Amino acid sequence: MSAAGKLIGVGVGPGDPELVTLKAARALREADVVAFFAKRGEPGHARSIAAPHLRNGVTELPLIYPITSEIPKCSAAYRDTLCAFYDHAAGKVARELEAGRNVVVLCEGDPLFYGSYMHVHARLAPRFSAEIVAGVTGMSGCWSAAATPMAQGDDVFTVLPATLPEAELIRRLSDADAAVVMKIGRHLPKVRRALQGSGRLERALYVERGTMADAKLLPLAAKADDDAPYFAIVLVPGWERRP
Amino acid sequence: MSAAGKLIGVGVGPGDPELVTLKAARALREADVVAFFAKRGEPGHARSIAAPHLRNGVTELPLIYPITSEIPKCSAAYRDTLCAFYDHAAGKVARELEAGRNVVVLCEGDPLFYGSYMHVHARLAPRFSAEIVAGVTGMSGCWSAAATPMAQGDDVFTVLPATLPEAELIRRLSDADAAVVMKIGRHLPKVRRALQGSGRLERALYVERGTMADAKLLPLAAKADDDAPYFAIVLVPGWERRP
Numbered sequence: 001m002s003a004a005g006k007l008i009g010v011g012v013g014p015g016d017p018e019l020v021t022l023k024a025a026r027a028l029r030e031a032d033v034v035a036f037f038a039k040r041g042e043p044g045h046a047r048s049i050a051a052p053h054l055r056n057g058v059t060e061l062p063l064i065y066p067i068t069s070e071i072p073k074c075s076a077a078y079r080d081t082l083c084a085f086y087d088h089a090a091g092k093v094a095r096e097l098e099a100g101r102n103v104v105v106l107c108e109g110d111p112l113f114y115g116s117y118m119h120v121h122a123r124l125a126p127r128f129s130a131e132i133v134a135g136v137t138g139m140s141g142c143w144s145a146a147a148t149p150m151a152q153g154d155d156v157f158t159v160l161p162a163t164l165p166e167a168e169l170i171r172r173l174s175d176a177d178a179a180v181v182m183k184i185g186r187h188l189p190k191v192r193r194a195l196q197g198s199g200r201l202e203r204a205l206y207v208e209r210g211t212m213a214d215a216k217l218l219p220l221a222a223k224a225d226d227d228a229p230y231f232a233i234v235l236v237p238g239w240e241r242r243p
Numbered sequence: 244m245s246a247a248g249k250l251i252g253v254g255v256g257p258g259d260p261e262l263v264t265l266k267a268a269r270a271l272r273e274a275d276v277v278a279f280f281a282k283r284g285e286p287g288h289a290r291s292i293a294a295p296h297l298r299n300g301v302t303e304l305p306l307i308y309p310i311t312s313e314i315p316k317c318s319a320a321y322r323d324t325l326c327a328f329y330d331h332a333a334g335k336v337a338r339e340l341e342a343g344r345n346v347v348v349l350c351e352g353d354p355l356f357y358g359s360y361m362h363v364h365a366r367l368a369p370r371f372s373a374e375i376v377a378g379v380t381g382m383s384g385c386w387s388a389a390a391t392p393m394a395q396g397d398d399v400f401t402v403l404p405a406t407l408p409e410a411e412l413i414r415r416l417s418d419a420d421a422a423v424v425m426k427i428g429r430h431l432p433k434v435r436r437a438l439q440g441s442g443r444l445e446r447a448l449y450v451e452r453g454t455m456a457d458a459k460l461l462p463l464a465a466k467a468d469d470d471a472p473y474f475a476i477v478l479v480p481g482w483e484r485r486p
Contacts, residue, residue, distance in 0.1 A: 100251075113393055135389070140380065150355050159399065
C-alpha cells in the first residue's frame, strides 16, 4: 500500500495575487490536488487569488458551501448543517490523501486565523501529516493599503467581531489601544455608535476590498451611508504615544 | 530637478526566506537602496531574511540602533535617545529619496504591526510617496509552525505585551477567546502565573524562533525552566466552541 498524501493548508493572502508567499506559490506548483471553498455558482475567492499560480491540469476539488440563507445563524439547525458540510468536505479531502495524493487546501489570508480551512484541519490533522503555509492576513492587507501604522511598542491590539452587542463593543474598544472590527455588514450603524461611545470614531477607518483594485478606504466619520458588505472591516489605529 | 524617490516599507515575514511574498521579492529586486535596522555588529534579522532576494550590488543602508542598555526603558532619557535615533535614521533615508532613489525599508513580519519601520514611515510619509508591502506576521509564523488553529467565527482575539502587570494580564486573558502574549523574556514567571490565574495555562503554547530551523515549540505547562528570549511568544489558542 502506498503512503498517504500530505495535507497542506496554504494561506493565499488578502487578495492581491502578488501577496502570495514564495512558499505558497511553490506548494501550489507542486500540489497533486488543490481544494478550495466556494459558494455555488461562484469561482471562490481563494481560488481566484491562487489562479495565476496553479499548475496547468492540476486536479481541482471545489468544496461547495450548502445554501443556508433560510436557516437562522444562531440555530442548532444552522450549526448542524455546517458541521455536516465540513464533515463531507473533510471526507472528500481524506479520500485524496488516502490515495497518496498531496492536497493543498486554499485559504484566504492566513489558514489558522478565522479561516474555513481550520474545519478541515481539525478533522484530518489527527489522521494525516499536515503542514501550514502562513499567509498575509486580510487585516494586514487592509492597513497596508491604508498605509496606517496600527500597533507599536506595548499597545494592546484586539480583533472584534461586529456581531458583539453594542455595550460590549464599547467596553472592548475603550479597553484596547488598537482594534480591528470584522464582518461589518448590517452591523455598521451599531459599530459606528460603539466607536462614538468609546471615543474612537475620529480615528476609525472603513475598508472594503482592502487589497483589490477597487478598494474603498475612507475615515468612517466621512462615510455618508450605512451600506457595508459582510467582509468590510473597520480599523482603529493605535500607537497614540509616539515618541 | 529630478523627482523624489519612493519610500517602500516591505514586510519580509517571520523568518523563513520562503515566507516572503512575491511582491516583497519584486520590491527587493527593483530597489535602488535597501535600508534595514540592526544592532551594532549584527547583520540585522530582516536583512538576513531578505538576503536571498537582494540584487547583487544594491546599495545597502544599515540603520544601527544606539546602545541603550544602561538607560532605564521607562525613562525620558531612553525615549529621547530612541527618538533622536529615529530622526537620524529617517534623515538618512530622506537623503536617498531626495536624490531620486527608491528606498525599500525592510521589516520583520508586517511593516505596520509592531515594527520599527513605522518610526521612519511616520516621519517621512507626509513628505514622500510611500507604499507598504504587507507581510506575514511573526505570530502567524508561530501558530503555523505549531499547526494550531488560533481564532474562528466570533472569537475575540487579543495581542498583549508581557510587560503588563500580572493583574491586568489575568483580566485581559480571561476576557479574550484567543490571545498572543509578546516579548516574553524575563516576564515568563509572571506570564505563567497570569495564565494559571485566568485558566489558560493548559492550552498555552510557548514558541521560540517560530519559523526558524531551530524553532522551539512546547506546551508552556511542560516547559521546566523560566528562561526565555525577549522575542519568545506565548499562544493561547481560541476556537473553544467547535461545531
